[in-house]
Amino acid sequence: MSDVLLAGVSVSYGTKPVLRGLDLDVRSGEWLSLIGPNGAGKTTVLRAIARLARFEGDIRIGGRALAGMGTRDVARRVAMLLQEPQMPAGMTVSQYVLLGRSPHLGYLGKESGKDRRIVADILRRLALDEFASRSLDQLSGGERQRVAIARALAQRAPVLLIDEPTTSLDMGRQQAVLELIDELRAEQELTVIAAMHELTLAGQYSDRLALLVQGALVAVGPPDEILTESAISDHYRANVRIVDMNGSGHAVVPVRK
Amino acid sequence: MLGIFGPRAEPAAGALIALGGLPRLRWVWGAAGFASLLIAAAVGALVGPVHIGLGTVFAALLSHVPWLGSSVSGVDPGQATILWSLRFPRVVLGALVGGMLATAGAAYQGVFRNPLADPYLLGAAAGANLGATLAIAFAPGGSFIGVNLVPLAAFAGAGAAVAGAFALGRTVTGLRTATGLILAGVAVAAFFNAIQTYVQQSQTNSLRQVYSWILGRLVTAGWDGVLLVLPYVALSLVVIYVHRRLLDALSVGEDEVVTLGVSVRRVRLIVVIAATLGTAAVVAVAGTIAFVGIIVPHTIRLLAGRSYRVVVPLSMLFGAAFIVLADTAARTVVSPGELPIGVITAFVGAPFFIAVMRSTRVAAL
Numbered sequence: 086m087s088d089v090l091l092a093g094v095s096v097s098y099g100t101k102p103v104l105r106g107l108d109l110d111v112r113s114g115e116w117l118s119l120i121g122p123n124g125a126g127k128t129t130v131l132r133a134i135a136r137l138a139r140f141e142g143d144i145r146i147g148g149r150a151l152a153g154m155g156t157r158d159v160a161r162r163v164a165m166l167l168q169e170p171q172m173p174a175g176m177t178v179s180q181y182v183l184l185g186r187s188p189h190l191g192y193l194g195k196e197s198g199k200d201r202r203i204v205a206d207i208l209r210r211l212a213l214d215e216f217a218s219r220s221l222d223q224l225s226g227g228e229r230q231r232v233a234i235a236r237a238l239a240q241r242a243p244v245l246l247i248d249e250p251t252t253s254l255d256m257g258r259q260q261a262v263l264e265l266i267d268e269l270r271a272e273q274e275l276t277v278i279a280a281m282h283e284l285t286l287a288g289q290y291s292d293r294l295a296l297l298v299q300g301a302l303v304a305v306g307p308p309d310e311i312l313t314e315s316a317i318s319d320h321y322r323a324n325v326r327i328v329d330m331n332g333s334g335h336a337v338v339p340v341r342k
Numbered sequence: 343m344l345g346i347f348g349p350r351a352e353p354a355a356g357a358l359i360a361l362g363g364l365p366r367l368r369w370v371w372g373a374a375g376f377a378s379l380l381i382a383a384a385v386g387a388l389v390g391p392v393h394i395g396l397g398t399v400f401a402a403l404l405s406h407v408p409w410l411g412s413s414v415s416g417v418d419p420g421q422a423t424i425l426w427s428l429r430f431p432r433v434v435l436g437a438l439v440g441g442m443l444a445t446a447g448a449a450y451q452g453v454f455r456n457p458l459a460d461p462y463l464l465g466a467a468a469g470a471n472l473g474a475t476l477a478i479a480f481a482p483g484g485s486f487i488g489v490n491l492v493p494l495a496a497f498a499g500a501g502a503a504v505a506g507a508f509a510l511g512r513t514v515t516g517l518r519t520a521t522g523l524i525l526a527g528v529a530v531a532a533f534f535n536a537i538q539t540y541v542q543q544s545q546t547n548s549l550r551q552v553y554s555w556i557l558g559r560l561v562t563a564g565w566d567g568v569l570l571v572l573p574y575v576a577l578s579l580v581v582i583y584v585h586r587r588l589l590d591a592l593s594v595g596e597d598e599v600v601t602l603g604v605s606v607r608r609v610r611l612i613v614v615i616a617a618t619l620g621t622a623a624v625v626a627v628a629g630t631i632a633f634v635g636i637i638v639p640h641t642i643r644l645l646a647g648r649s650y651r652v653v654v655p656l657s658m659l660f661g662a663a664f665i666v667l668a669d670t671a672a673r674t675v676v677s678p679g680e681l682p683i684g685v686i687t688a689f690v691g692a693p694f695f696i697a698v699m700r701s702t703r704v705a706a707l
Contacts, residue, residue: 135601160603171595175648177363184591188603193584205361218363240602 087162087243087276088113089134093142096129096300103129104300106142113147113243116270116277118287120311121297122321127280128168130297131246134278135165146244160188164237168248170229172221178232179204179217185239207235211265227258234262238269245270247279251286259283263290284337288312296320312337365590365649367656375659379437382663386433386670387425391677394421402426431565436669437662438568439560439624440634442575444661446617447635448642448653449582452589453610454520460635461621464527464614465503468534470625473499475538475552479545492555493570493626499534500622504614506530519596520610557682558629560669571623578620582654585613589650631665632684637691638664644702664691 089111096104104126111117119127132138136151136159144151146162154162164185172181186200208214211231216224224232230250237245250266251259267290270277281287287294288308295305298320304311312335317325328336387399401417402425446461454463462468473495477484484491504527511526542552560567588609591599596606638661639653646652668686675681 137597137600156600156605157603160601163601165601167598167601170598173593173648175643176590176593177365179361179363180365180590180649181594183361183364184594184602187591190587193588195587201361201364208361217361 087147087274089244089276089278090145091130091134091142092145094130094133094144095141096126096133096138102300104133104140107297107300107302109295109302109305111276111278113276114270114274115292116267116279116290117293117295118279118281118291119295119297120281120284120287121303124299125297126300127297128248129300131165131248131278131280134244135159135163135246137165157188160240160242162242163244163246164240164242165246166233166237166248166250168252170233170236172224172229172232174220174222176221177217178213178219178221178224178235179208181221181232182208182213182235182239185236188240188242203241204235204239207238211235211238226253227255227261230254230258230262231265234265234269238273243274244276244278247277249280249282251281251283259286266290284312284317285335288337289334308334365647365651367652368646371646371652371656372659375656375663378663379659379666382666382670383433383437386436386666387429389670389674390424390429392421392424394425399425403430427564431568432560432669433666435560435568435571435627436666438571438575439628439631440638440665440668441658441662442571442578442620442624443631443634444638444657444664445579445582445654446621448639448650448657449585449589449613449617450635451639452592452650453613454524455592455595456520456524457640458636459524460632461617462531462630462635463524464507464618465531465534466500466618466621466625467630468531468538469499469501469503469506470496470622470630471499471556472503472534472538472541473497474555474629475541478551478555479541479548482548493567496629497622497626500618500625503530503534504618504622508614523610554682555629558631558684559672559680559682560628567627571627574623575620578616578623579658581616582613583658585609586650586654589613589654628683630684631687633687633691634661634665637687637695641695641698644698 089109091107091109094104094107095102107130109130119130121127129138133140134144134151136156151159182204183196183200186196186203189200190196205214208217211234213231213235216228216232221229221232245266247266250262254262263286266277269275279287279291281291291308293306294308294311296303296311296316303320304316312327314325314327317323317337324340324342326338326340328338330336384396384399388394388396398417398421402422405417405422406426443461447459450459450461450463451457474492477491477495481491486494507523507527507530510530511523514522514526542549588604591602591604592606592609594602599606639657642653642656642660646656664687665683668683668690671690672681672683672686675686
């Protein structure tokens with residue numbers, strides 16, 4: 086019921102086409118990662134699903150057409166983790182995460198005790214309860230990412246869109262963030278669609294990869310089928326080796342010419 | 343749809359979970375706001391060329407309370423007239439003007455996510471100045487159904503300028519971004535200012551009157567001025583007040599707030615219309631008093647907190663107190679003459695604001 090279906094989705098910025106007739110079917114509870122070189126349109130796919138970008142074609146969430154939904158309706162079904170979420174100085178962690186309850190409030194509504202309980206629960210779940218009263222500008226990069234995830238989770242939307250979740254994090258924090266998202270996905274049956282730069286990690290965490298090049302879908306399938314040396318050298322113009330990690334997926338390793 | 347979290351994840355009903363760090367208006371600040379407004383009102387009623395004691399002020403107030411009034415006696419009729427037809431209406435008008443300008447400033451800063459936004463951002467001041475200048479220059483002493491033409495023309499001018507900015511912003515950028523609307527406001531203000539300056543320079547006999555109007559002063563039209571602005575100010579303040587949570591939500595940025603299910607365009611439109619309506623009304627009776635819409639909300643942010651749940655109600659109270667005091671100073675400092683109130687707000691306000699900035703973390707702005 087939280088499957089995401091894209092049929093013939095095109096997006097243009099001005100006269101420049103960014104996505105051309107994309108067809109994609111993401112199953113409920115699946116983790117699908119969008120990969121592709123810079124400018125391939127990965128973020129634009131996410132923006133279209135979150136209805137931040139105008140699109141032609143049809144996007145359906147749980148069978149319902151996105152085009153006919155109100156802004157709040159969309160936000161109850163789709164939460165989006167932006168690549169660099171803006172965190173206003175002076176706002177506290179709990180206030181920021183509580184904003185995630187907005188889609189469930191009336192236009193002039195007020196958060197109830199239930200909303201606060203949900204937020205307190207999520208903060209505890211992400212080991213952020215000590216940070217509740219902390220100001221957002223006093224957080225480290227990894228803490229900010231966790232807070233952003235908490236805010237997205239507070240929406241309790243079945244579809245989670247993630248734009249480059251590991252940018253500007255060190256290797257350990259990249260793993261921690263992806264593990265956390267994967268755990269939450271399993272526990273809460275979230276459908277995750279992520280734009281990923283880091284191919285090894287994308288292969289390790291995703292059920293399927295969708296390779297986009299210049300706004301068109303080139304291939305979609307399980308990581309071992311998509312992450313091939315020839316595909317990466319063709320589309321990324323990169324020289325790589327794909328190393329089998331003995332049951333832990335494949336590593337994409339750059340090789341100097 | 344919402345049942346996707348298993349019951350395991352649902353906190354037990356009635357479980358006591360304290361969520362710290364949520365912004366709320368501390369009672370100390372609320373009490374301080376009310377106290378400062380009361381003190382300012384008392385000062386405004388007591389200070390003037392004719393000495394009137396505090397007891398007389400209370401007696402004069404009580405004498406107008408239904409059922410109680412007849413039991414109050416001993417108020418000098420002359421003093422009662424001074425209080426009821428001069429000082430009280432002026433205090434009330436000052437409170438309405440100050441509360442409105444400070445709150446409108448806070449609202450504009452919120453919807454445009456711009457710390458320099460003030461209630462005149464979209465051309466309200468330029469429009470009001472042009473309307474007032476035209477009325478003063480070409481229809482001196484004119485009136486329309488018994489009401490002085492200057493405030494009416496100023497109100498119409500302010501409304502026309504902001505409506506023009508909206509129309510222009512809409513055709514150029516489709517109101518998608520706040521920047522488009524702000525630039526449209528800048529263009530409209532420049533255009534209106536050009537006409538206003540031309541009229542002002544070509545009608546030299548009304549120059550002084552025009553200039554004094556532009557710098558702002560509270561008209562002493564008894565209760566008429568109060569009744570003229572009250573409905574607009576009340577409506578505007580209520581609308582801004584009920585949008586406090588949404589103003590906080592807007593601070594996360596235009597994209598992110600849309601993913602939270604908030605229609606930025608709708609919030610911006612409603613809040614800007616409300617703030618402009620109130621601003622146009624007070625500009626019509628008080629001229630364009632500068633600086634209040636910036637200094638009051640920012641001082642509150644620095645001292646009491648940045649959330650609009652704190653900033654909006656405190657702007658109403660402290661903005662009101664500030665203008666009542668500034669007006670009292672404006673009519674006493676060079677008595678029997680009167681200084682433009684904008685001179686006082688900037689002369690006292692600027693150093694005070696700098697002192698607050700120096701003693702707090704400016705980064706919090």
